[in-house]
Amino acid sequence: MSMLSVERLEMEYQSDRGPVRAVRGVSFAVERGNFYTLLGPSGCGKTSTLRCIAGLETPTAGKITIGEEVVYDRQTRVVVPTHRRAVGMVFQSYAIWPHLTVFDNVGFPLVHGKNRVPRARVRPMVERALDLVQLGHLADRPAPALSGGQQQRVALARAIVYEPDLLLLDEPLSNLDAKLREEMRQELKDLVARLNITTLYVTHDQTEALAMSNLVAVMYEGEIVQEGSPQDVYLRPASPFTANFVGKTNLLNGAVAGGGVETAHGLITIPLPDWTKEAASVVLAFRPEAVALEASDGPIAANTIRGSVSGSSFVGETLEYVVTASEDAFKVKGDPFAPFRIGDEVDLHLPSDRVLIMPGDEATRAELAAAAQLAAAE
Amino acid sequence: MAIGTPTLQRVWTSLPRRFDQRTLIAWAAMLTVAFLVVIPLVVMIAATFRPAGVFPLDAGEFTLSNYTEFASGQTGFWVVFRNTVVYAGGTMALAVPMAFGMAFLTERTDVPFRSMLYTLMFVPFVTPVFATALGWVLLAGPRAGAVNEYIRLIIGSDSRDGPFNVYTMQGMIFVTALGIVPSMWLLLVSVLRNMDPTLEEAASTSGVNRWGVMRRVTAPLMLPGILAVVIYFTIAIMESFEIPLALGITAGVQVLATKIWLIITAVDEGRFSYGSAAVFGLVGVVIGVVGISLYLWLVRRSSRYTVITGKGYRPRKIRLGAWKYVALGLVGLYLFVKVLMPFSMILYASFLRFYVPPLPENLGSLPWTLENYRNLWDYRFFGRMLVNTAIVVVAAATSTMLLVTVVSWAAVRLKTPVAQTANVLTFMPLAIPGVIMTLAFFLLFIGTPLYGTLALIVIAFVARYLSYTTRLMYSAQLQIHKELEEASLVSGVAPAGTLFYINLRLLIPAFLNGWLWIITHAAKDFTTPLLLATSGTVLVANVIFSRFEGGRFTESAAVMVVLVVLLIAVVWAGRKWIGGEVKG
Numbered sequence: 001m002s003m004l005s006v007e008r009l010e011m012e013y014q015s016d017r018g019p020v021r022a023v024r025g026v027s028f029a030v031e032r033g034n035f036y037t038l039l040g041p042s043g044c045g046k047t048s049t050l051r052c053i054a055g056l057e058t059p060t061a062g063k064i065t066i067g068e069e070v071v072y073d074r075q076t077r078v079v080v081p082t083h084r085r086a087v088g089m090v091f092q093s094y095a096i097w098p099h100l101t102v103f104d105n106v107g108f109p110l111v112h113g114k115n116r117v118p119r120a121r122v123r124p125m126v127e128r129a130l131d132l133v134q135l136g137h138l139a140d141r142p143a144p145a146l147s148g149g150q151q152q153r154v155a156l157a158r159a160i161v162y163e164p165d166l167l168l169l170d171e172p173l174s175n176l177d178a179k180l181r182e183e184m185r186q187e188l189k190d191l192v193a194r195l196n197i198t199t200l201y202v203t204h205d206q207t208e209a210l211a212m213s214n215l216v217a218v219m220y221e222g223e224i225v226q227e228g229s230p231q232d233v234y235l236r237p238a239s240p241f242t243a244n245f246v247g248k249t250n251l252l253n254g255a256v257a258g259g260g261v262e263t264a265h266g267l268i269t270i271p272l273p274d275w276t277k278e279a280a281s282v283v284l285a286f287r288p289e290a291v292a293l294e295a296s297d298g299p300i301a302a303n304t305i306r307g308s309v310s311g312s313s314f315v316g317e318t319l320e321y322v323v324t325a326s327e328d329a330f331k332v333k334g335d336p337f338a339p340f341r342i343g344d345e346v347d348l349h350l351p352s353d354r355v356l357i358m359p360g361d362e363a364t365r366a367e368l369a370a371a372a373q374l375a376a377a378e
Numbered sequence: 379m380a381i382g383t384p385t386l387q388r389v390w391t392s393l394p395r396r397f398d399q400r401t402l403i404a405w406a407a408m409l410t411v412a413f414l415v416v417i418p419l420v421v422m423i424a425a426t427f428r429p430a431g432v433f434p435l436d437a438g439e440f441t442l443s444n445y446t447e448f449a450s451g452q453t454g455f456w457v458v459f460r461n462t463v464v465y466a467g468g469t470m471a472l473a474v475p476m477a478f479g480m481a482f483l484t485e486r487t488d489v490p491f492r493s494m495l496y497t498l499m500f501v502p503f504v505t506p507v508f509a510t511a512l513g514w515v516l517l518a519g520p521r522a523g524a525v526n527e528y529i530r531l532i533i534g535s536d537s538r539d540g541p542f543n544v545y546t547m548q549g550m551i552f553v554t555a556l557g558i559v560p561s562m563w564l565l566l567v568s569v570l571r572n573m574d575p576t577l578e579e580a581a582s583t584s585g586v587n588r589w590g591v592m593r594r595v596t597a598p599l600m601l602p603g604i605l606a607v608v609i610y611f612t613i614a615i616m617e618s619f620e621i622p623l624a625l626g627i628t629a630g631v632q633v634l635a636t637k638i639w640l641i642i643t644a645v646d647e648g649r650f651s652y653g654s655a656a657v658f659g660l661v662g663v664v665i666g667v668v669g670i671s672l673y674l675w676l677v678r679r680s681s682r683y684t685v686i687t688g689k690g691y692r693p694r695k696i697r698l699g700a701w702k703y704v705a706l707g708l709v710g711l712y713l714f715v716k717v718l719m720p721f722s723m724i725l726y727a728s729f730l731r732f733y734v735p736p737l738p739e740n741l742g743s744l745p746w747t748l749e750n751y752r753n754l755w756d757y758r759f760f761g762r763m764l765v766n767t768a769i770v771v772v773a774a775a776t777s778t779m780l781l782v783t784v785v786s787w788a789a790v791r792l793k794t795p796v797a798q799t800a801n802v803l804t805f806m807p808l809a810i811p812g813v814i815m816t817l818a819f820f821l822l823f824i825g826t827p828l829y830g831t832l833a834l835i836v837i838a839f840v841a842r843y844l845s846y847t848t849r850l851m852y853s854a855q856l857q858i859h860k861e862l863e864e865a866s867l868v869s870g871v872a873p874a875g876t877l878f879y880i881n882l883r884l885l886i887p888a889f890l891n892g893w894l895w896i897i898t899h900a901a902k903d904f905t906t907p908l909l910l911a912t913s914g915t916v917l918v919a920n921v922i923f924s925r926f927e928g929g930r931f932t933e934s935a936a937v938m939v940v941l942v943v944l945l946i947a948v949v950w951a952g953r954k955w956i957g958g959e960v961k962g
Contacts, residue, residue, distance in 0.1 A: 082864070083869075083873070095861035097880060099886075108866070112866075112869070
């Protein structure tokens, strides 16, 4: 039984240059207690989808069910307004009301909202929520006197204080600095796991998506291009967009040949899926960390590209190299304790199970280019 | 799957849904605003087609006679029009150099005591225009004006008149110019302030001398802004009422606003002729619409030039050297002539049984009395006017601010056609002069039970102050992040509750600002009370005017003193309160 189900959701809004189809037939379901993430670049429709679920935007078509209740259905013209939906939400700006104290911010839904509780129960419930986010000691502080991280926690406490069926998180970590973001990521994950609250998370940050989710849906141009576990999405990207947007990817053009793909760097032996029988050209994709990097020694082995190191940058836990082989440049990761120098001859070994094969048509190329650009922009 | 055509979808999503409070709120706001600004105008236009002796909405014949009379010149339109133009032109010729000079001195030079000058320039805001007029009647009335008496005494003239006479076109221009300088100064200060000084510095470093910078950079950049201010005030003066009423009637100089008032209050052979007043009103609307369109066009133009840099803004102050004391003296002279002289006369007169000029020969035998003030406690007349005024201004301020809060919320958040219509309609009173707006209400309600009630006066005030306060709340509303409201909706609070608990609460500083602005303006206003108040609903303005008209200056003066003191107290307390709200 799923807690949230979205079926063929469409949303359109009017911009200065005419109508924009922000969401195009998005369908997915979130099981009770799961952490589900919509991942994509800005403008991909992930926030619009979330806002439709919260009732802050009105879709143009589709159906949304939260728990047992249909909150939006175009066919039967059901539109439940935001304040009657059983959701809690944390906004990107936190939206902490500056005229109230921390306590009153968190207590607001219990005092004024549809989840009103008797006066006597407000204090213990607010205190429990504040303790959960470790802010119990700041209850009487005026809200503007809080740091960014503390405001974030208040926003979270306010969203969970009335124990909603569904927690919606709209890029909640994007306004925090890098160190704090990492801390909060872990804390948030632990908290929702402890409360066993169904969570829908929206982010453009792949690390957040991979680290926190049970399921990730990658969105691009208003559509879900891949849904799967973090491992699926990262290790077995089903679309060129996912491959190039989530994490870094090397691309290699080639043609199908007996038992593998013939490339500018020789034959790469990999299992060939059925569709390749009709494909003239294909694209091979592999992650920088999928490659084994070794100093060149003797003749070139199978599934190996020989090149020379043309760039390296030390980022702490790893060394990122650029290896040039004839016309192509590949991103590769290496051991920071055993560095290569610029100009060193190296061999890249491509294990056949870590190389992804995709059609080499125009559509794939366009998607790859778009994803690379968007990933760079994020 | 197949989804209907885009047009069908849009129609479907824009249909009002059951229980959608936000749609209901937007409709309520739009209809209220439409009632306030559209219906009165329609009734006024209808009135132009009704013969004398017929109420605008009564059954009966229609006629074009009001227009033919108007066109044939029987109503004396051209004289009135010429007077209005001369009056506005003369006032601007006198006021603009004064206001600009003072704005320049306070904003761009090192004139001493700047912060004190800023405070002092706000004093004239709480003083009714009518009070300045009365003060100058006491100073420059042809016979008993104190200034005239002293001049005659000093030069040994045995004439009984002059040399000055405030009851002339020149007198009207002088007093009006004094009165508008503070508001004009305030707007010009912001024109000067919005100018990015780095633009001037760039010219200086390009090797242009100071005069060249002034002529080639500063002046062209500020010109649209200054022109906009000039046009705004020209319209305001062409349609102003108080000073033409206080001085022009005696002087025999009728302008548009006083002409309308005279037609309405005159009962000609037992038959009122609201139709010809409405035709004059229509002329005022045309002047207002043309002028305000020009004004808005210029404002847009000047905002294109405005480069607000925000940070690091430091206008370079021109060093005046020894001249700064001359400059200070000039500003001081203005305040002396505008505030100190007339108000000491009013204060002086308010303690006299009958007015006697403060001449040396009289000083021993002045008819001192506290009677004028003691009368104020007589509830049957004076006390009630204070209570009435307090009720009217507080009710008008509160209902206006509640309405404009909702209108600007709808316009900023909902952006639906209904909400946008409400917002656009609030611009209309800007182009409709106060006298004409009030005239329209007069015509709409004359003959109905609402006529002669305080409620009608309140409604007229709401309509008149809608424009300014909507702009105020609209820009305040833009500052509120929409997620603050969305967080409340998600918390399970309905839109109406969100509007109340979050929006209104966050807007309190702007709300109180607008509230105070209306209180002070409505309490000082003479237009609406003189057109709409009846014997049962007298306001302070009515009493001041009736005593003044009856030549009982000392009683009129005492009421003014009380009004000014009360306004100063309200503004002072209000500012403190807002200050506390913002901090807390």
